Amino acid sequence: MRIAFLDEPELEFRGGERHVDIRFGLTNFGPLDGDAATAPHSIRVGLIGTPRTIEGVVAWLQKCRKGIDARPSKQPNLFPRFPGFSRQTAFDSELLLATALQGEVNARELEQLGRRNDKDNALDESVEMFLSQAEHVVEKASPQVIICAPPPELLDAFELKRTPGESGEDREEAGPPREAPPPQRAFHDVLKARGFRLPVPIQMIRPETYGLAKRRSRRGGRESSLQDEATRAWNFHVALYYKAGGTPWRIAKTGEEYTTCYVGISFYWSLDEKSILTSMAQVFDTRGEGVIVRGGPARLDTEDRQPHLAKEDAASLIRDALNTYRREHKNLPARVVVHKTSAYDENEIAGFRDGIEAERVSSMDLMSVYTADTRLFRLGYYPPLRGTFLTLDDKTHVLNLRGSVDFFAGWPGMYVPRTVGFRLDDAEQGPRFLAEEILALSKQNWNNTQFDGGLPITVRAARTVGDILKHVEPGAKLQARYGFYM
Amino acid sequence: MSARRKSYRAPLRRRKALPVQMTLGQQGINFIEKIVLEMGCRWQQTSSTDVGIDGIIELFDPSTREALGIVLHVQSKATERDWDDETDTTFTFPCRREDVDYWVRGNAPVLLIVSRPKTNEAYWVSIKDYFADTNRKQSLRVHFNKKGDRFSVDAYAKLLTLSKPPELGLYLAPVPKSERLISNLVEVRSFGPRLFVADTPLRLREDVFAYFRGTGERAPTAFVLKNKRLITFHDLRERPWKDMCDQGTVEDFESREWAYSAEIDRRNEFVELLNGALEDKLYPDVRLWRKNELFAFSLPGGGRRQIRYVLPSGRQGKRTVLEVYTHEWQGKSYTRYRHWAFEWSFRLYDGSWFLELTPTYLFTWNGRSIDRRHSELLKGIKRREHSPAVLAQLLVWSQYLQREGDLFAEAYPYLSFGPPREFQLDVGIDEKRWLTWEGKEAEKVAASQQRLLEDVIE
Numbered sequence: 001m002r003i004a005f006l007d008e009p010e011l012e013f014r015g016g017e018r019h020v021d022i023r024f025g026l027t028n029f030g031p032l033d034g035d036a037a038t039a040p041h042s043i044r045v046g047l048i049g050t051p052r053t054i055e056g057v058v059a060w061l062q063k064c065r066k067g068i069d070a071r072p073s074k075q076p077n078l079f080p081r082f083p084g085f086s087r088q089t090a091f092d093s094e095l096l097l098a099t100a101l102q103g104e105v106n107a108r109e110l111e112q113l114g115r116r117n118d119k120d121n122a123l124d125e126s127v128e129m130f131l132s133q134a135e136h137v138v139e140k141a142s143p144q145v146i147i148c149a150p151p152p153e154l155l156d157a158f159e160l161k162r163t164p165g166e167s168g169e170d171r172e173e174a175g176p177p178r179e180a181p182p183p184q185r186a187f188h189d190v191l192k193a194r195g196f197r198l199p200v201p202i203q204m205i206r207p208e209t210y211g212l213a214k215r216r217s218r219r220g221g222r223e224s225s226l227q228d229e230a231t232r233a234w235n236f237h238v239a240l241y242y243k244a245g246g247t248p249w250r251i252a253k254t255g256e257e258y259t260t261c262y263v264g265i266s267f268y269w270s271l272d273e274k275s276i277l278t279s280m281a282q283v284f285d286t287r288g289e290g291v292i293v294r295g296g297p298a299r300l301d302t303e304d305r306q307p308h309l310a311k312e313d314a315a316s317l318i319r320d321a322l323n324t325y326r327r328e329h330k331n332l333p334a335r336v337v338v339h340k341t342s343a344y345d346e347n348e349i350a351g352f353r354d355g356i357e358a359e360r361v362s363s364m365d366l367m368s369v370y371t372a373d374t375r376l377f378r379l380g381y382y383p384p385l386r387g388t389f390l391t392l393d394d395k396t397h398v399l400n401l402r403g404s405v406d407f408f409a410g411w412p413g414m415y416v417p418r419t420v421g422f423r424l425d426d427a428e429q430g431p432r433f434l435a436e437e438i439l440a441l442s443k444q445n446w447n448n449t450q451f452d453g454g455l456p457i458t459v460r461a462a463r464t465v466g467d468i469l470k471h472v473e474p475g476a477k478l479q480a481r482y483g484f485y486m
Numbered sequence: 487m488s489a490r491r492k493s494y495r496a497p498l499r500r501r502k503a504l505p506v507q508m509t510l511g512q513q514g515i516n517f518i519e520k521i522v523l524e525m526g527c528r529w530q531q532t533s534s535t536d537v538g539i540d541g542i543i544e545l546f547d548p549s550t551r552e553a554l555g556i557v558l559h560v561q562s563k564a565t566e567r568d569w570d571d572e573t574d575t576t577f578t579f580p581c582r583r584e585d586v587d588y589w590v591r592g593n594a595p596v597l598l599i600v601s602r603p604k605t606n607e608a609y610w611v612s613i614k615d616y617f618a619d620t621n622r623k624q625s626l627r628v629h630f631n632k633k634g635d636r637f638s639v640d641a642y643a644k645l646l647t648l649s650k651p652p653e654l655g656l657y658l659a660p661v662p663k664s665e666r667l668i669s670n671l672v673e674v675r676s677f678g679p680r681l682f683v684a685d686t687p688l689r690l691r692e693d694v695f696a697y698f699r700g701t702g703e704r705a706p707t708a709f710v711l712k713n714k715r716l717i718t719f720h721d722l723r724e725r726p727w728k729d730m731c732d733q734g735t736v737e738d739f740e741s742r743e744w745a746y747s748a749e750i751d752r753r754n755e756f757v758e759l760l761n762g763a764l765e766d767k768l769y770p771d772v773r774l775w776r777k778n779e780l781f782a783f784s785l786p787g788g789g790r791r792q793i794r795y796v797l798p799s800g801r802q803g804k805r806t807v808l809e810v811y812t813h814e815w816q817g818k819s820y821t822r823y824r825h826w827a828f829e830w831s832f833r834l835y836d837g838s839w840f841l842e843l844t845p846t847y848l849f850t851w852n853g854r855s856i857d858r859r860h861s862e863l864l865k866g867i868k869r870r871e872h873s874p875a876v877l878a879q880l881l882v883w884s885q886y887l888q889r890e891g892d893l894f895a896e897a898y899p900y901l902s903f904g905p906p907r908e909f910q911l912d913v914g915i916d917e918k919r920w921l922t923w924e925g926k927e928a929e930k931v932a933a934s935q936q937r938l939l940e941d942v943i944e
Contacts, residue, residue, distance in 0.1 A: 003910075415876070
């Protein structure tokens with residue numbers, strides 16, 4: 001066993017400028033693609049909601065345009081100011097919020113739907129109200145992204161309750177699904193799934209983001225604390241910029257490297273009574289461009305209680321993932337890294353190998369990536385630094401993706417941070433190199449501009465994507481781009 | 487007659503000596519501070535390490551005396567001797583590889599200031615700019631020009647051009663200092679050396695327990711019953727085990743054949759045995775709450791409970807591991823128990839077995855049955871607790887697991903433990919500085935959490 005420390009990887013912004021922090025990088029240099037012809041300097045934003053929510057969202061976005069002051073804090077870098085979103089700020093991009101881009105849904109009808117006992121039908125109808133307005137706006141005004149602003153009463157009616165037994169630590173977790181949970185349908189997930197029929201991505205905005213309501217716990221518990229307004233502005237605008245086709249940052253290159261794409265393989269339970277476990281793949285490159293692919297069924301092994309694919313299904317899934325990636329991004333990488341959220345068996349390793357080789361990719365690393373229970377402690381108030389890397393044996397390693405952060409001069413989390421484990425099932429690269437990649441990929445979550453993410457995006461995306469895919473009928477149209485899922 | 491006064495002689499003992507390097511180092515820093523103050527700026531000394539940053543120069547506008555909000559990090563190196571290759575106009579200064587590697591990381595400007603306080607000389611260089619040249623970075627030697635590189639009041643203008651605004655988000659690498667890290671991997675020191683295997687007609691674990699009912703002994707749980715085979719550390723030739731299996735099929739093996747087997751089925755069986763052995767070892771004071779998959783201190787009679795622990799040095803301490811308190815709800819008084827608990831897994835790494843132990847709590851309403859608010863209470867406690875408190879619990883559990891019998895009970899023969907695995911990392915945290923930024927409240931919490939740790943760590 002041995003321990004090491006991995007430096008915080010830098011990100012690249014406009015003009016090739018680099019910084020470790022997303023928000024400081026964007027504020028000082030601007031988005032990576034700022035000088036590209038395809039950069040979204042002007043984003044036509046569709047907005048669907050009740051008159052009250054539309055008014056609230058527009059007012060907030062107009063306020064954000066000029067900047068939001070930082071939350072008072074003695075730690076210099078943890079809560080930076082939101083610089084504003086306009087052609088005059090580093091974002092060099094503006095939101096167009098014309099009335100022609102707005103679609104109203106009837107508040108009274110939504111309220112009645114929220115009170116109905118047949119929850120499933122009522123949820124479907126409320127989603128349909130939003131989507132039919134969205135289709136109308138898309139047809140007449142060609143927005144690049146649609147914001148849906150449901151009122152608080154609707155979300156109260158169709159929120160999910162958290163399952164008992166959760167310990168209250170960091171919520172991000174990765175690992176194999178144990179057993180089928182009770183079927184649950186949430187407004188957000190159904191909206192996104194049905195929203196695939198639109199040609200543009202949807203961004204749902206919660207009332208507490210723009211100040212229409214106090215924070216309610218999404219999961220039926222007590223009210224939890226809201227992020228400060230500048231942070232909410234940061235996260236919302238970066239997500240919008242990405243969904244509009246922009247590239248806010250990329251992982252900075254460190255030298256002569258293969259073009260690599262990173263594939264997360266995970267599973268979700270179907271909603272129907274058969275409780276089938278279905279596989280899915282999330283493919284990302286170093287620019288964070290992502291595509292999603294749904295695969296075939298998996299079986300839960302009775303011995304190791306992990307989901308496994310048949311050899312042919314594994315080959316087929318990885319080929320679909322790489323082909324979809326090639327179709328969307330017009331190139332194929334020289335190297336593929338696969339992060340599976342559960343252990344591999346021999347058939348899967350053989351299947352993934354066959355599939356990757358059939359796509360003429362010569363270099364590959366197959367790893368399982370999971371939230372680990374191994375923890376490290378310092379003899380002090382703060383937990384170990386993010387980047388602390390522990391090798392347990394030749395194949396098994398753990399990494400603190402969460403932990404104390406030197407740039408923030410603190411530990412911006414609760415309790416004791418979890419570690420992320422990875423196991424080298426069939427790898428060509430060394431463990432330190434692969435750990436550095438995982439650390440960098442933890443900074444590719446477009447919904448979170450605080451860079452100390454607890455999971456690499458390959459794995460983090462799995463839960464969100466699975467929650468949406470389970471609402472998409474087999475054979476129904478899927479959107480490939482990750483922007484439709486986040 | 488006066489009593490003779492005894493003369494007092496102080497016992498001979500070694501007096502404290504101040505290391506020369508420390509005195510010289512401080513003289514160098516004092517010299518820098520003097521010049522910085524003459525510039526009209528402010529100097530803040532940091533808690534330095536040999537390689538880290540010694541201080542920060544905060545720049546002020548000399549005419550308005552207003553803070554410019556700009557800082558420069560400084561590494562000071564003082565000497566009394568001649569510098570290498572020294573002439574009237576130049577000299578060189580060799581840097582260590584680890585120094586340069588640290589100083590060039592991050593985007594914050596770093597100054598190297600070399601001084602000879604006894605001759606009132608100091609010279610400076612901007613590290614990142616100087617070592618941007620690859621050849622210089624290879625040679626690790628800085629060439630100073632005594633006229634151009636003098637660190638004096640006149641250097642102010644040049645310092646201003648180097649500095650970067652804090653809005654840029656300045657950063658360096660984490661502090662290069664050695665830190666001790668403790669993992670939650672408690673070493674398995676030994677397990678039962680032999681395993682006994684035999685055919686059995688029994689199918690359920692309950693069937694095995696039934697054989698012990700008549701004996702007055704508690705039925706052990708360290709056995710595997712699978713495919714009509716019984717596997718255990720216990721000798722299957724002895725009663726009551728012999729009554730449960732076909733004696734003609736009893737075989738014994740070295741446990742290592744299961745513990746280090748390449749077959750996953752065998753290793754899984756071994757883990758099941760270890761789980762059972764852990765339950766047996768800890769019984770009756772610590773019991774398994776199977777549904778919650780955790781072990782917790784229990785107290786059949788009810789009431790508060792403390793345990794004593796002994797550290798390797800012999801130092802002793804005690805902790806309350808079962809707390810009873812009452813709470814009011816709708817006008818009535820209720821009792822609640824908070825038990826120290828842990829979740830666990832046995833893991834095999836690098837040819838050694840470990841118990842991966844995660845401290846937690848169990849809340850019951852009567853010492854046995856889970857309180858209906860257990861999850862919520864657990865969340866609440868985790869919002870308040872910090873790393874030192876959790877580490878302290880881990881260390882107390884580790885001490886408890888290492889106890890090997892006493893006057894009243896023999897050591898459990900089939901499982902014993904060592905301490906948690908530790909590591910030494912060469913980067914760390916400047917806690918004092920971070921806590922200053924977090925504020926007085928955080929400093930108070932940190933101090934109280936640290937006291938929890940001091941009782942259990944050596």
